[in-house]
Amino acid sequence: MKRDDIIARDGSTFPGKSYTTAVLRPAYDEAKAVLLPSMIQIHRAHLLMLHSVGLINDADAATIAGTIDGLDLDAIAASQYTGEYEDLFFTVESQMLTQGGDAVGNLHIARSRNDMGMCLYRMIMRHQLLRVLAAAGELYETLVRLAAEHSETLTLEHTHTQPAQPSILGHRFLAIADVLGRDIERVQSAYASLDFSPMGAAALTGTGFGIDREFTAELLGFRGLVENSYDAVASTDYIAQSATALQLMAIDTGRSCVDFLAWCTEEFGLYKVASPYVQMSSIMPQKRNPVSIEHSRSLLSAASASAATVLTMMHNTPFGDIVDTEDDLQPYIWRSASVLTNVLHLLSGVLGTIEVNVEVMRERALSSFATATELADTLVREAGCTFKEAHTVVSRVVQSAAAQGVRDVREVHAADVMATAHDVCGGRVDISEDSVRLALNADHFVQIRTSRGGVAPSEVARMAVDRGQRAEEFAGWYRTTAEHLDGVAERLVRDCEALSGGTERT
Numbered sequence: 226m227k228r229d230d231i232i233a234r235d236g237s238t239f240p241g242k243s244y245t246t247a248v249l250r251p252a253y254d255e256a257k258a259v260l261l262p263s264m265i266q267i268h269r270a271h272l273l274m275l276h277s278v279g280l281i282n283d284a285d286a287a288t289i290a291g292t293i294d295g296l297d298l299d300a301i302a303a304s305q306y307t308g309e310y311e312d313l314f315f316t317v318e319s320q321m322l323t324q325g326g327d328a329v330g331n332l333h334i335a336r337s338r339n340d341m342g343m344c345l346y347r348m349i350m351r352h353q354l355l356r357v358l359a360a361a362g363e364l365y366e367t368l369v370r371l372a373a374e375h376s377e378t379l380t381l382e383h384t385h386t387q388p389a390q391p392s393i394l395g396h397r398f399l400a401i402a403d404v405l406g407r408d409i410e411r412v413q414s415a416y417a418s419l420d421f422s423p424m425g426a427a428a429l430t431g432t433g434f435g436i437d438r439e440f441t442a443e444l445l446g447f448r449g450l451v452e453n454s455y456d457a458v459a460s461t462d463y464i465a466q467s468a469t470a471l472q473l474m475a476i477d478t479g480r481s482c483v484d485f486l487a488w489c490t491e492e493f494g495l496y497k498v499a500s501p502y503v504q505m506s507s508i509m510p511q512k513r514n515p516v517s518i519e520h521s522r523s524l525l526s527a528a529s530a531s532a533a534t535v536l537t538m539m540h541n542t543p544f545g546d547i548v549d550t551e552d553d554l555q556p557y558i559w560r561s562a563s564v565l566t567n568v569l570h571l572l573s574g575v576l577g578t579i580e581v582n583v584e585v586m587r588e589r590a591l592s593s594f595a596t597a598t599e600l601a602d603t604l605v606r607e608a609g610c611t612f613k614e615a616h617t618v619v620s621r622v623v624q625s626a627a628a629q630g631v632r633d634v635r636e637v638h639a640a641d642v643m644a645t646a647h648d649v650c651g652g653r654v655d656i657s658e659d660s661v662r663l664a665l666n667a668d669h670f671v672q673i674r675t676s677r678g679g680v681a682p683s684e685v686a687r688m689a690v691d692r693g694q695r696a697e698e699f700a701g702w703y704r705t706t707a708e709h710l711d712g713v714a715e716r717l718v719r720d721c722e723a724l725s726g727g728t729e730r731t
Contacts, residue, residue: 270444290725292325360569368402391667423457446713472532499578531561
C-alpha cells in the first residue's frame with residue numbers, strides 16, 4: 226500500500242492521488258493560466274469598494290493594496306499544484322496573508338468564492354468574446370474587400386452541387402460576409418448578456434454588510450448587476466448564449482470552408498492558395514495541398530464540439546452553485562473561443578492572398594447552359610408563352626443539345642428553340658436569333674438582375690460599399706469595448722496604488 230492510498234471500510238484501497246490528478250491539478254493549471262489577472266482585478270475592486278463604504282479603514286486598506294501590488298504574479302503563474310491549498314484562490318490568499326498579515330483577512334468581507342467565481346467567468350468571457358470578434362471582424366473586412374475587387378467578375382454558381390446560374394464572384398463573397406456579420410452580432414449580443422456583475426451576492430443570499438454593489442460593478446467595467454443574489458451565483462444562461470453564438474459561427478464558417486476546398490481543386494481550378502498556406506507531398510512533387518483550409522475545417526468542427534460540450538454539461542444540472550458549471554465546464558468554452566479565434570485569423574490570411582482564376586470562371590459561365598432561366602423568361606416576354614410552357618420548351622432544348630453532344634450554350638440557335646416551341650406551344654412562337662443570343666449570354670444574365678440584392682455588378686458594388694460601412698461599425702464597437710476594459714484595468718491599478726500610498730482615489 227502506498228502512503229497516499231485511501232483505505233475503505235471494507236479494507237480495500239484506492240489511490241489517494243486520483244482526485245488530484247483528475248480534478249484539482251487540471252483545474253489549478255487552467256485557473257492560473259486564464260483567471261489570475263481577473264482575480265487580481267476583483268481583489269482590487271472589492272478592496273476599493275470596502276474602503277469607500279468604510280468597512281476597511283485607511284491603514285488596513287493601504288496594507289491590503291500594497292500586498293496586492295506586491296504579489297509575484299509570474300511566480301504564481303509558473304507554480305505547480307502541490308495539494309497544500311485546494312485551488313488558486315486559496316493559494317493567492319495564503320500568499321497575501323503571509324505578506325500582509327491579519328489585515329488582509331478583511332478583504333473577504335461580504336464576498337464568497339461563489340460570487341467571485343461567477344464574476345471571474347464573466348470577465349474572462351468578455352475577453353474571450355472580444356478576441357473572437359476581433360478575428361471575425363478581420364475576416365469580415367477581407368470578404369468585403371474581395372467582394373469589392375470582384376464586383377464584375379463573372380462566375381458560375383451551383384445549387385445542389387450542380388451548375389445553376391451565372392453570377393458575380395463578389396456576390397458570393399458578400400453572401401458569406403452577411404452570414405458572418407449576423408454571427409458577429411450574435412456574439413455581440415452574447416457579450417451584452419454576460420456584462421453584469423454578480424459581486425455582492427456572496428454565497429447566494431447577499432450580505433448584511435453595507436456594501437455598494439453598483440460601485441464594484443463600475444470598477445470592474447460591467448454595465449450593471451445580476452441583481453438577484455441567487456441568480457448571480459446559480460444561472461448559466463450567460464455562458465450558454467456565448468456557447469451557442471460561438472458554435473453557430475464555427476458551423477457557418479466551416480460550411481464555407483467546404484466550398485473553398487472544392488474550388489481550389491485541380492478540377493474546379495477557380496482559386497490558387499498562396500504558398501505559405503499549402504503543403505507539398507512527401508512523394509508527389511507536383512502537389513500543392515491546401516492544408517490550411519483543411520485544418521480550418523477540422524478545427525472549426527472542434528470549436529463547435531467544445532461549445533456543444535458546454536451545453537451538454539449544463540443539461541439536467543441543478544440550479545445552484547455547482548462544480549459542473551464551474552471548474553469542469555468553463556475550459557471548454559475557453560477552448561472553443563480560442564480555436565475559433567485562431568481559425569478566423571488563419572482564414573483571413575488564406576482568403577486575403579488567394580489568386581482567383583478569373584478567365585476560367587468567365588469561360589465556364591459563358592459556355593454553360595446555366596443561362597437557361599433567362600431564355601425561358603425571354604419566351605414569356607417576347608413570344609407570349611406562359612412560364613410553364615417556356616420552362617418546358619427550354620428544358621427540352623437543353624436535353625436535345627446534351628443528347629447531340631453540344632456542351633456550349635453558344636451553339637444553341639433560334640431555330641432550335643422555335644422547333645421545340647412549335648411542338649409545345651403550337652405555331653404561335655416566334656423569336657429572333659438576336660434575342661436567343663442575348664438571352665443565353667451570361668454577361669447579359671447578370672447585368673439585368675438589378676433587383677435589390679441581385680447579382681448585377683452595380684448592385685454588388687453598392688452592397689460592398691454598404692458592408693464596408695458595416696465593417697467600420699464592427700471595428701468601432703470592438704475598439705470602444707476593448708478600450709473600456711483596458712481603461713478599467715488601468716484605473717484599478719492607479720486607485721490601488723493611490724490607496725497604498727495614502728493619496729486620494731481618482
